[in-house]
Amino acid sequence: MIVSKIKIVIVGGGVGGLELATKLGNKLGRKNKADIILVDYNQNHLWKPLLHEVATGSLDDNINSISYLSHAKNHYFNFELGRLIDIDRKNKIITLAKINTSNGKLLIPQRQLNFNILIMSIGSVSNDFNIIGVKEYCIFLDNPQQAHHFHNEMLNLFFSYSIRKKINNKINIAIVGGGATGVELSAELYNSIEKLISYGYKGLNKKDLNVILIEAGERILPTLPERISTVVHDELTKLGVLILTKTIITSAHNYGFNTKSGVKIYADLMVWAAGIKAPDFIKKISYLETNKLNQLLVKTTLQTTLDNNIFAIGDCASCPKKNGGFVPPRAQAAHQMATLCYKNIIALLEYKDLKEYSYKDYGSLVSLSHYNAVGNLIGNLVFNDIMIKGKIARIVYILLYRMHQIMLNGYIKTGLIILVDSINRIIRPKLKLY
Numbered sequence: 347m348i349v350s351k352i353k354i355v356i357v358g359g360g361v362g363g364l365e366l367a368t369k370l371g372n373k374l375g376r377k378n379k380a381d382i383i384l385v386d387y388n389q390n391h392l393w394k395p396l397l398h399e400v401a402t403g404s405l406d407d408n409i410n411s412i413s414y415l416s417h418a419k420n421h422y423f424n425f426e427l428g429r430l431i432d433i434d435r436k437n438k439i440i441t442l443a444k445i446n447t448s449n450g451k452l453l454i455p456q457r458q459l460n461f462n463i464l465i466m467s468i469g470s471v472s473n474d475f476n477i478i479g480v481k482e483y484c485i486f487l488d489n490p491q492q493a494h495h496f497h498n499e500m501l502n503l504f505f506s507y508s509i510r511k512k513i514n515n516k517i518n519i520a521i522v523g524g525g526a527t528g529v530e531l532s533a534e535l536y537n538s539i540e541k542l543i544s545y546g547y548k549g550l551n552k553k554d555l556n557v558i559l560i561e562a563g564e565r566i567l568p569t570l571p572e573r574i575s576t577v578v579h580d581e582l583t584k585l586g587v588l589i590l591t592k593t594i595i596t597s598a599h600n601y602g603f604n605t606k607s608g609v610k611i612y613a614d615l616m617v618w619a620a621g622i623k624a625p626d627f628i629k630k631i632s633y634l635e636t637n638k639l640n641q642l643l644v645k646t647t648l649q650t651t652l653d654n655n656i657f658a659i660g661d662c663a664s665c666p667k668k669n670g671g672f673v674p675p676r677a678q679a680a681h682q683m684a685t686l687c688y689k690n691i692i693a694l695l696e697y698k699d700l701k702e703y704s705y706k707d708y709g710s711l712v713s714l715s716h717y718n719a720v721g722n723l724i725g726n727l728v729f730n731d732i733m734i735k736g737k738i739a740r741i742v743y744i745l746l747y748r749m750h751q752i753m754l755n756g757y758i759k760t761g762l763i764i765l766v767d768s769i770n771r772i773i774r775p776k777l778k779l780y
Contacts, residue, residue: 352380354691355440355461357430359386359414360394362660362680362687363467365753368421369688375422380695382423383459385442386414389427392490393750394469395677398527400493402500402534403778404541404715407490409770412754428457430468432631435653438462463655463691466642467684468628470661470675472523473621473639479598484618487527496617497778500535503614504542508549516556520602520613522595523620524561524568526712529578531617532557532587533714541777557587558611560603562594562620569674570710570722573733577720578712585717595620622675624662637664646702648687657691659683665703673705681750682706711743719743 354374356367367384374380390411392400399405418425428442438461445454471488474480485496500519507517519535521528539555559566559582566582566589567575579589594606602613624640635643635651641664643651648665650656660680665673673679683703690700709731711721719739723732734742751760 351378352462352695353383353460354380354463354465355383355385355459356465356467357385357440358467358469358660358662359384359388359391360467360469360660360680361677361750362684363465364391364412364414364417365681365684365750366465366467366659366688367423368417368754369684370691371418371421371423373688373692383426383461384414384418384423385426385428385430385440385459387427387429388490389414390490391417393677393747395526396747397487397490397493398531398534400490401487401496401531402538403497404534404537404776406774406778407493409767411490417754426457426459428454430631431456431627433464433633433656435633435656438464438655440464461655463657463694465687465691466628466632466650466656466658466662467660467680468625468662470622471625472618473623474618475621477595477597480595480618483598483600484522484616486618487531496615499615500538501779504539504547504550507554508542508547511549511554515554517554518556518558518602518613519615519617520558520560520611521617521619522560522603523618524559524563524566524589524591525619526567526710527619528559528561528617529566529582530713530715531619532559532582533585533717536585536587537715537717538777541775545775545777545779553586555586557585558613559587559589560593560595560611561589561591564591566591567712570712571731571733574710574712574720574722577733577735578714581714581718581720585714622661628662639664646704647690647700648683648703649690649700654694657687659687665705667705668702673703676710677746677750678708679705681753711739711746713740713743 356363370382375382390413392407392411400407414425431443432441439458442457444456447453472486486492535557539552543550565575595603596606597604603611628640629636642658644658644663644665648657650658661675686703693700707724709723713719720735721739
């Protein structure tokens with residue numbers, strides 16, 4: 347039985363962090379048995395797998411995001427806007443950076459928060475592998491701000507081309523990284539140019555768009571079964587995507603990319619979506635064990651290896667699998683970790699044994715905009731691995747997002763959200779034009 351009120355601090359409001367804060371708030375915060383504090387440097391939560399849709403304008407994050415502040419009020423936890431800059435394990439204190447206005451005026455001074463239990467759920471960022479020019483010339487899609495930046499650049503590029511179109515010129519957009527983000531963004535770009543043409547960009551033609559998808563490995567979607575990779579490769583090629591595999595980028599410049607083979611890839615807009623890592627500052631401030639990707643090493647209970655009162659979940663955690671290897675950085679893993687972390691925190695408070703995390707792979711789905719969806723489902727008792735595509739795959743893909751919404755809002759509120767989404771699809775433009 348819990349005998350005293352404690353402070354539980356969760357840093358990072360992504361898939362795992364927000365689900366965990368919601369569960370703990372409903373369980374402990376509601377009964378005033380613990381102070382639950384969620385820390386994030388954004389005001390709103392957006393499901394990260396949707397960022398490519400925000401980037402192309404096919405999804406408006408102003409409608410599809412969740413306010414941390416209002417969600418905290420509804421689920422009995424507190425929200426602190428801020429960016430983590432230090433962890434004092436001995437005194438159980440975290441430090442948040444000061445917040446300035448856009449013109450540099452101090453808005454909120456540096457703050458400290460006490461904790462009894464700390465959960466690190468800060469997600470991941472793109473890994474530039476220290477390649478020259480990537481940070482300077484490429485756009486990343488790690489957060490809504492970067493997605494907005496890409497969206498603005500894309501609209502400006504399309505508008506400029508539609509007005510000043512030159513014979514034999516094309517709009518060249520190069521995307522490095524043949525994983526889910528790169529693949530889905532490639533398809534969404536063709537959807538975007540179709541919509542812009544329908545809204546009056548008369549100087550545009552779908553054939554004017556030249557999307558170049560660059561992958562260092564032998565095939566795109568290397569973590570998925572080869573048959574799925576092959577189908578997606580064919581579908582993207584039909585759309586017009588030029589797929590370059592076994593192509594290693596050595597540097598980025600204002601004109602495009604240089605490759606190991608000596609070939610130059612020219613581009614008007616460049617996106618880097620190759621590889622992930624936990625943010626670099628983790629190595630400097632946590633004084634916990636990390637790997638070469640800056641991920642915090644955790645035991646199968648999701649407790650960090652050097653401190654049982656600090657947990658790590660999601661992409662920032664390096665968690666071993668029972669059959670070897672490590673848990674992949676995927677949304678379903680973050681969701682599963684949040685569920686087990688919640689149970690283990692309750693067990694820790696009640697002096698019970700903690701359970702071990704066992705990753706369950708339910709398959710993967712890739713959305714190719716409205717054109718198609720492809721994926722596999724794992725875990726069926728009759729068929730161990732089923733490939734799905736088309737409308738069925740699209741429905742399952744959407745259901746994954748709806749399940750996340752249900753975890754946060756419950757069935758009734760999610761049902762109302764779906765109703766509002768249906769109305770918005772009728773009354774709002776198919777593409778965000780600003």
